[in-house]
Amino acid sequence: MAIPVSPLATNLPDLPPIDGVRLGAAAAGIRYKGRTDLVMASFAPGTTVAGVFTRNICPGAPVDWCRAALPGGYAGGLVVNAGNANVFTGKAGFEVAKTTATEAGKLLGVPAGQVFIASTGVIGEQLPVDRLTAALPALSKNLSENGWADAARGIMTTDTFPKAATRIAHIGDTEVRITGIAKGSGMVAPDMATMLCFVATDAKIPPYPLQRILKRAVDRSFNCTTVDSDTSTSDTVLLFATGQAEHVEVPEDGDRILNNFATKLGEVLLDLAIQVVRDGEGAQKLIRIDVTGATTARSAKRVAMAIANSPLVKTAVAGEDANWGRIVMAVGKAGEPADRDKLSVAIGGTWMARHGAVVEGYDEAPVVAHMKGREIKIAVNLGLKTGCATVYTCDLTHGYIDINGSYRS
Amino acid sequence: MAIPVSPLATNLPDLPPIDGVRLGAAAAGIRYKGRTDLVMASFAPGTTVAGVFTRNICPGAPVDWCRAALPGGYAGGLVVNAGNANVFTGKAGFEVAKTTATEAGKLLGVPAGQVFIASTGVIGEQLPVDRLTAALPALSKNLSENGWADAARGIMTTDTFPKAATRIAHIGDTEVRITGIAKGSGMVAPDMATMLCFVATDAKIPPYPLQRILKRAVDRSFNCTTVDSDTSTSDTVLLFATGQAEHVEVPEDGDRILNNFATKLGEVLLDLAIQVVRDGEGAQKLIRIDVTGATTARSAKRVAMAIANSPLVKTAVAGEDANWGRIVMAVGKAGEPADRDKLSVAIGGTWMARHGAVVEGYDEAPVVAHMKGREIKIAVNLGLKTGCATVYTCDLTHGYIDINGSYRS
Numbered sequence: 001m002a003i004p005v006s007p008l009a010t011n012l013p014d015l016p017p018i019d020g021v022r023l024g025a026a027a028a029g030i031r032y033k034g035r036t037d038l039v040m041a042s043f044a045p046g047t048t049v050a051g052v053f054t055r056n057i058c059p060g061a062p063v064d065w066c067r068a069a070l071p072g073g074y075a076g077g078l079v080v081n082a083g084n085a086n087v088f089t090g091k092a093g094f095e096v097a098k099t100t101a102t103e104a105g106k107l108l109g110v111p112a113g114q115v116f117i118a119s120t121g122v123i124g125e126q127l128p129v130d131r132l133t134a135a136l137p138a139l140s141k142n143l144s145e146n147g148w149a150d151a152a153r154g155i156m157t158t159d160t161f162p163k164a165a166t167r168i169a170h171i172g173d174t175e176v177r178i179t180g181i182a183k184g185s186g187m188v189a190p191d192m193a194t195m196l197c198f199v200a201t202d203a204k205i206p207p208y209p210l211q212r213i214l215k216r217a218v219d220r221s222f223n224c225t226t227v228d229s230d231t232s233t234s235d236t237v238l239l240f241a242t243g244q245a246e247h248v249e250v251p252e253d254g255d256r257i258l259n260n261f262a263t264k265l266g267e268v269l270l271d272l273a274i275q276v277v278r279d280g281e282g283a284q285k286l287i288r289i290d291v292t293g294a295t296t297a298r299s300a301k302r303v304a305m306a307i308a309n310s311p312l313v314k315t316a317v318a319g320e321d322a323n324w325g326r327i328v329m330a331v332g333k334a335g336e337p338a339d340r341d342k343l344s345v346a347i348g349g350t351w352m353a354r355h356g357a358v359v360e361g362y363d364e365a366p367v368v369a370h371m372k373g374r375e376i377k378i379a380v381n382l383g384l385k386t387g388c389a390t391v392y393t394c395d396l397t398h399g400y401i402d403i404n405g406s407y408r409s
Numbered sequence: 410m411a412i413p414v415s416p417l418a419t420n421l422p423d424l425p426p427i428d429g430v431r432l433g434a435a436a437a438g439i440r441y442k443g444r445t446d447l448v449m450a451s452f453a454p455g456t457t458v459a460g461v462f463t464r465n466i467c468p469g470a471p472v473d474w475c476r477a478a479l480p481g482g483y484a485g486g487l488v489v490n491a492g493n494a495n496v497f498t499g500k501a502g503f504e505v506a507k508t509t510a511t512e513a514g515k516l517l518g519v520p521a522g523q524v525f526i527a528s529t530g531v532i533g534e535q536l537p538v539d540r541l542t543a544a545l546p547a548l549s550k551n552l553s554e555n556g557w558a559d560a561a562r563g564i565m566t567t568d569t570f571p572k573a574a575t576r577i578a579h580i581g582d583t584e585v586r587i588t589g590i591a592k593g594s595g596m597v598a599p600d601m602a603t604m605l606c607f608v609a610t611d612a613k614i615p616p617y618p619l620q621r622i623l624k625r626a627v628d629r630s631f632n633c634t635t636v637d638s639d640t641s642t643s644d645t646v647l648l649f650a651t652g653q654a655e656h657v658e659v660p661e662d663g664d665r666i667l668n669n670f671a672t673k674l675g676e677v678l679l680d681l682a683i684q685v686v687r688d689g690e691g692a693q694k695l696i697r698i699d700v701t702g703a704t705t706a707r708s709a710k711r712v713a714m715a716i717a718n719s720p721l722v723k724t725a726v727a728g729e730d731a732n733w734g735r736i737v738m739a740v741g742k743a744g745e746p747a748d749r750d751k752l753s754v755a756i757g758g759t760w761m762a763r764h765g766a767v768v769e770g771y772d773e774a775p776v777v778a779h780m781k782g783r784e785i786k787i788a789v790n791l792g793l794k795t796g797c798a799t800v801y802t803c804d805l806t807h808g809y810i811d812i813n814g815s816y817r818s
Contacts, residue, residue, distance in 0.1 A: 055742075055744075056738065056741035056742050057740070057741040057742075057743075057744075057745075057747045057749065058737050058738065058740060058741030058747065058749040058752065059741070059749070085734075087734065087737070087738075088734060088737045088749065088752075088762065088765060088766065088767070089766060089767075090750070090764075090765050090766030091766075092766070093766075122734060123734025123735070123737060123738060124733060124734035124737065124762065124767050125767070126767075228720045228721065229638075229718070229719075229720065230719050230720060230721045230735075230738060230739065230742065231738070231741070231742035232738065233737070233738050233741055309638070310638075310639050311637045311638065311639060311720070311805075311809070311813070312637065312639045312813055315809070315810055315813035315814040316813065316814070318810065318814040319813070319814035321814075324533060325494075325496065325497060325531060325532025325533035326532070326639075328467050328496070328497045328532060328533065328642070329465065329467065329496075329532060329639060329640070329641065329642050330639065331466070331467060332465035332466040332467030332468070332640070332642055333464075333465050333466075333639065333640035334466075335464075335466075336466075338466045338467065340466065340467040340468070340497065341499070343467065343497075353497065353533065355499075356497060356499050357497065357498060357499030357500075357501070357502075358497070358498075358533055358534070358535075396720075396810065396814075397810060397814070398807050398810050400720070400724070400810075401724055401727065401805065401806060401807050401809075401810060404720070404721055404724035404725065404728070405724040405725070405727040405728035405730075405805075405806070
């Protein structure tokens with residue numbers, strides 16, 4: 001089945017090189033025909049790494065591999081394949097990850113334990129590792145500083161457009177660059193991370209502060225999005241810092257000096273996370289949900305996620321129906337502190353319900369016009385305290401059923 | 410939009426009278442045209458009542474009314490309307506419920522506080538109470554012992570078939586009858602109860618034990634079903650015991666003597682709950698999920714519900730795809746104790762994955778045949794301890810999007 005490009009697609013930005021990163025893509029024929037499905041990257045000596053992975057209790061072998069490699073703190077290479085997730089494949093699956101890392105390590109001249117691995121695609125089938133390792137030698141010879149766009153395309157599965165974002169940050173007076181790519185379309189309800197996202201920077205940041213700021217940025221970006229409430233077994237976000245930029249030294253507790261870097265990293269991740277939602281399976285509309293007035297930020301996020309994951313809210317948006325009654329229902333089922341008689345709901349900036357009842361005589365025209373657009377804004381004020389949260393999701397359409405109800409074969 | 414009758418529909422069983430219950434239906438024109446939408450029942454003096462309601466924190470005014478009336482322990486009448494849920498309607502909405510109970514009480518010669526009210530339909534619009542009270546006098550004169558089938562039809566909204574179940578139970582040596590009706594199709598993810606369900610018996614049971622056995626039966630029936638993970642604001646289960654049967658007296662702590670009654674009540678509720686799932690919006694297949702080997706029954710139920718609410722599992726079943734990888738994903742996202750390498754999955758009785766990996770060479774033919782059927786059985790063994798649970802859901806199809814993505818008007 002050919003899936004049309006999402007109407008919410010964004011254009012791939014210009015992706016200048018990151019000093020110390022070379023990458024490329026190849027067609028290994030793991031599952032897809034006539035397209036790239038294997039991505040490799042090499043990192044300059046001394047590159048530090050941070051990672052955040054799925055909380056799904058049935059993670060794939062590549063996630064196991066990365067978790068074991070992460071405490072080392074340094075990365076020499078990355079291999080990613082699309083088409084087979086190498087999940088629920090038992091000991092054989094772990095051997096596949098190990099073989100991949102070992103072969104790539106030999107080609108790049110780094111220990112296997114410094115090669116990070118990610119796989120995405122079908123669950124429960126053995127990954128044909130021979131095809132993968134057969135394609136690695138030629139691929140390793142063709143890595144380039146300009147390979148970012150190819151890499152963004154090579155990790156796609158049901159994605160309809162490649163996803164990338166880049167920002168310039170300052171550490172002290174020195175400019176550093178942060179560039180990331182991501183894939184993801186369905187099975188998107190990140191708990192700790194979502195789907196696959198790889199970010200690199202030329203900044204020189206020790207592993208510990210790198211991990212701390214990555215985790216915080218993931219919590220505020222990918223972990224605030226959902227397509228279908230289903231948490232993947234392969235969610236992986238990796239951040240590589242090549243240390244090629246010449247800036248003031250970042251100490252182990254370098255939070256302060258990294259303020260601007262952390263802000264820009266957050267922007268890159270949020271940009272990528274929203275691109276994933278824009279490519280949500282079958283998505284026709286991007287939905288932003290702002291919850292304010294909750295008892296805590298955590299509570300606000302749970303309420304926002306209850307709205308974002310409600311099939312009835314998502315189908316109403318697909319039908320361009322400003323059905324705020326379903327929003328009220330979703331708030332009420334979240335299990336968080338709320339008071340029906342203090343609750344207010346707005347769509348597209350128009351308050352339709354205030355303090356537990358419909359606003360008599362509110363102007364329907366701007367709401368109707370807003371619902372016909374591509375970007376829908378829902379605001380809920382719980383009227384209790386100051387906790388707030390923003391999450392992003394997409395509508396639920398026939399496209400989602402088409403994509404996921406079709407046979408695998 | 411005309412919604413075709415669910416292919417999973419069951420026939421309405423014969424519904425003999427329950428001594429002490431008279432009921433009927435009328436067309437009040439609250440929302441629907443050319444069909445009944447108002448149901449009334451009267452109960453013999455001394456009828457006890459038990460009730461279980463939604464845990465949604467934004468309940469409708471009728472739920473507020475019933476919660477206030479329930480501690481009295483006795484019921485004289487019941488009024489149910491379809492087409493408007495009287496939810497999120499503020500103080501005016503509570504006045505509507507009060508007016509309805511007051512007018513019905515006058516007609517039936519009972520206090521308003523003994524009249525139970527339920528409403529189902531659109532959220533956030535004021536219920537046109539004049540139409541309702543205008544229809545009550547004629548309706549109250551036409552109540553009949555044989556009105557059960559009419560009542561089952563009169564409470565339907567997006568339901569495509571009426572739902573009822575009846576059983577005979579024994580208290581001591583005496584036969585008593587239990588009959589219930591229910592409605593529900595979408596917004597079905599009962600927390601404490603689901604949608605509307607009204608059950609009556611001629612047994613004579615004091616309010617306290619009646620409430621206790623109802624709660625237990627609801628937990629094991631309605632609370633084990635989900636259509637779309639959305640918990641309604643109007644969920645209501647009411648059980649009326651008219652006391653017309655002449656059996657040994659049931660004491661306040663009458664658990665033992667009510668063993669058979671509790672079993673049969675459980676059968677009635679489970680029968681009705683499965684009928685609601687069979688009429689799940691857009692449902693083409695009924696899915697039964699058995700989870701065993703969990704650390705506790707509660708944990709098993711959460712895992713089973715994570716599978717039942719996974720859009721990816723539900724669309725795979727719709728597509729007749731035995732995609733057990735998605736089942737593994739759903740187990741893993743449930744947040745309950747599980748060990749990937751002890752996990753086994755069967756579909757239609759064929760174990761496709763055992764102990765964390767695919768069963769090499771399992772016979773696909775019976776699985777493919779099973780997936781083409783109307784009733785799909787998924788079994789998951791977590792391989793940890795002895796906790797188990799069974800839940801019921803339906804597949805996710807284009808029909809769900811059609812029904813819920815259409816404009817309200």
